[in-house]
Each structure stands twice: as C-alpha cells, then as structure tokens.
Amino acid sequence: MTINRFAKSAAIKQVLVYYDGPQLVLLESDRGYPMLAVSVERPDFGYAMFAAEIVGNQLEKYLQGKADLNFVFRSATVRRLYFFDLSREAQAHVTLVRATSAEAENEDYYPLPGIFARSHTHPLQEEATKGEGTQRFLIDGKWEATDFSGFYGKIADTYALMYISRGLGAVSATEVDKIFLRDSILEKNWQGGGSYASFYGGMRGRARTRHPLRVSGIEYHSPGYIEVVGNTAVLLGVNDSVSSVIKDHAQISKVYKAVYRALKQDGLLRADKGKSFSTDAAEAYTLKQASRLAGMVGLHNVSFILEACENNVVVFAKVVLSFSRRIRDLARFYVEGRVKAG
Structure with a gap:
C-alpha cells in the first residue's frame, strides 16, 4: 500500500466558526490527518480557505485551549499547507491545492495570534456519541x-x-x-x-x-x-x-x-x-x-x-x-x- 506524499482532497467534518460564511473549518485529509482551514482573501478563488494538515498533538492542544490557532498553523511545514475553494466544491469534500513556499511565507494567510477554541461559534461535535x-x-x-x-x-x-x-x-x-x-x-x-x-x-x-x-x-x-x-x-x-x-x-x-x-x-x-x-x-x-x-x-x-x-x-x-x-x-x-x- 502506498501512502501519498501530499494530500489531494479532504472531507469537511464541521464548521467551527461561522460569520457571514465559514471562517474556520475542521476537515480530515485523504491521508487520514485532521486539518484546520481559515477563510482568506485570494483573487483567483471564489471563497478561499487556507488549510493546515495537522500531525502530533497540535489539534488536541488547540481544542483544549493550550495553544492558539496561529500556533497550529505556524507548526505546520510547507508540505502540509494547502488552499481550497469552498465555492467550487461539493458540500462534504474539497480538492486541495498545495501552497507554494512563497505563499507559506505570506503573513496575510495566517490567523491572528490569540484566537483560541473558546471562540468557536459551533463547538466541536462528537462523531460517535453513541456508547x-x-x-x-x-x-x-x-x-x-x-x-x-x-x-x-x-x-x-x-x-x-x-x-x-x-x-x-x-x-x-x-x-x-x-x-x-x-x-x-x-x-x-x-x-x-x-x-x-x-x-x-x-x-x-x-x-x-x-x-x-x-x-x-x-x-x-x-x-x-x-x-x-x-x-x-x-x-x-x-x-x-x-x-x-x-x-x-x-x-x-x-x-x-x-x-x-x-x-x-x-x-x-x-x-x-x-x-x-x-x-x-x-x-x-x-x-x-x-x-x-x-x-x-x-x-x-x-x-x-x-x-x-x-x-x-x-x-x-x-x-x-x-x-x-x-x-x-x-x-x-x-x-x-x-x-x-x-
């Protein structure tokens, strides 16, 4: 079995912050990793989202309030940073576009420091409440x-x-x-x-x-x-x-x-x-x-x-x-x- 070096698509799990549209979304990449994506401005996309594929315990730290959203994105290497266009996609899945090194260095794409999970307008739902x-x-x-x-x-x-x-x-x-x-x-x-x-x-x-x-x-x-x-x-x-x-x-x-x-x-x-x-x-x-x-x-x-x-x-x-x-x-x-x- 071959594991893709890069993710190509992701499934949307839940919108965590919604103000006039999704601002923060939780996803799962086709490689099995959780992802967080924030709304950004990008002229060639109708509704651009900047996403980070997360490894280790960074998601857990964020959800527990032990790290802010900026830290999670900064912890991701360039090979785990992506964009997708929410306006072009089906409701449940999105196609990922890898971020370039120059885009990964663009400060405008990163969430501001000080944003924690307590700011969610839609608290994380459990996928398996049964049991x-x-x-x-x-x-x-x-x-x-x-x-x-x-x-x-x-x-x-x-x-x-x-x-x-x-x-x-x-x-x-x-x-x-x-x-x-x-x-x-x-x-x-x-x-x-x-x-x-x-x-x-x-x-x-x-x-x-x-x-x-x-x-x-x-x-x-x-x-x-x-x-x-x-x-x-x-x-x-x-x-x-x-x-x-x-x-x-x-x-x-x-x-x-x-x-x-x-x-x-x-x-x-x-x-x-x-x-x-x-x-x-x-x-x-x-x-x-x-x-x-x-x-x-x-x-x-x-x-x-x-x-x-x-x-x-x-x-x-x-x-x-x-x-x-x-x-x-x-x-x-x-x-x-x-x-x-x-």
Whole structure:
C-alpha cells in the first residue's frame, strides 16, 4: 500500500466558526490527518480557505485551549499547507491545492495570534456519541500536580491507541484509519522518547476528533475523584487491561522482559527503525512474544497493528512495549492504593 506524499482532497467534518460564511473549518485529509482551514482573501478563488494538515498533538492542544490557532498553523511545514475553494466544491469534500513556499511565507494567510477554541461559534461535535459514558476514578493519599497530569496522561495515551486499535477490526473500519496508523508509526524513528511522545500525541489527536476523552470533574479532598467522559467500551477496556496487569503481573512482566531482552541483545532498543534482527530465529521469537504481550495487556487487532508497522517486528515490538509500560504505570496507582474504580 502506498501512502501519498501530499494530500489531494479532504472531507469537511464541521464548521467551527461561522460569520457571514465559514471562517474556520475542521476537515480530515485523504491521508487520514485532521486539518484546520481559515477563510482568506485570494483573487483567483471564489471563497478561499487556507488549510493546515495537522500531525502530533497540535489539534488536541488547540481544542483544549493550550495553544492558539496561529500556533497550529505556524507548526505546520510547507508540505502540509494547502488552499481550497469552498465555492467550487461539493458540500462534504474539497480538492486541495498545495501552497507554494512563497505563499507559506505570506503573513496575510495566517490567523491572528490569540484566537483560541473558546471562540468557536459551533463547538466541536462528537462523531460517535453513541456508547459515551462516564468513568470515575476514586483517589486517595497525597497527590501532587504531576501525579494528576501523569495519571490522566497515561489514561489518555492508552485510551487513544486502544480506541484506534479496536476500530481496526470493525466492519466499519476505513482504509483511511489504517493508513493513518501506518503513517503515524512509520514516520517515527523509534530511537527514543521523542518518537513515543509524538506517536501518542498523534493518537490522542485522532481520538480527539472521533470520540474524545475529556475530564468532566476533579475533586481532591483525600478521598476525592477524577471523572472522565469517553467511549464506554474503550474505557472499560482500559480498566480491564489495568486489572490484567495487576492480576497477572508476574507473567506479564516475564513476557515484557523477554521482548525487551530480545531487542537489547541485538542492540535494537535505541536503534533506527531500519535496523533488523541478527537472525530470523530472533525475529520470529520476538514477534511471538510481542504478540503474546499485546494480548495480555488488552491491545486489540494485533495483526492490523503489525501490518501498520509494515511487518517490521522491531517497530511492532517497541509499540507493544510502550503500550504495556503505560498500562503498567496506571496499574501502579491502584497497587499503591491511591486509585480504585468508582
């Protein structure tokens, strides 16, 4: 399967700001990335929109009010900037025209600083409200700000990847969903923490546009609670994964160490994704153990994830290990007695 180097079209998901016409629009490119587009002046277009294809967690940061719209557009490279003419297109899809380097440097096209998501006239609709539910985590003991952010961060990471992986095996799964995961995996070097942070940031952004996870309440009195809203099945899946890690800790730890050692022995832990195992036997062993680990920690549709890795066992093993670590870190809060199911 070939992934286009550039997007050619995009589907309109929702108009976010409307004043005498769409001013800010959320789209999804044919490469599976979210896009934001703002209305601009361009003489050769009837209703010109300037669009940025978004990678990583930039969309999530914008929607959460942690970055303004100008930042999102400035963060996009020239190869991810496009125009389209809203007056020439069907209601649901648009044809993209790549921005030139000169156009990317034109300050007139960029939104002004200080525009945040709170300015939306039409708040983001959830595409999949069916199955939405609330999950309450009861907390106790001493909690620092870093504990709250760390706990929620691990929930958000595992929720996002589990949401996407669960969907890959559904009848309704689209080729775009599979391409998105594949592209998100393959564009990382998988040599260190930056690759993992960027990967999970992208997964969060994808889930955010489909069925977002959000905090609906926090109360800290010791005891208190953290309450989140998201897809019920996925939240239950995260809980089941945590329970499995606690219940079968020794066995899961054993398999985790087996995968870790296999990568370490061949010098692959921090190696570029282009590196491979020294023998076919080592590769086959690692694939078997990583697949087993994925099942033990609740990562669904392993064959699709392996396919998204282009059957690169080194990358596949690193993805599975990263997910396992996040579930393990969540489980630690339970084992310490600081969290229990609400």
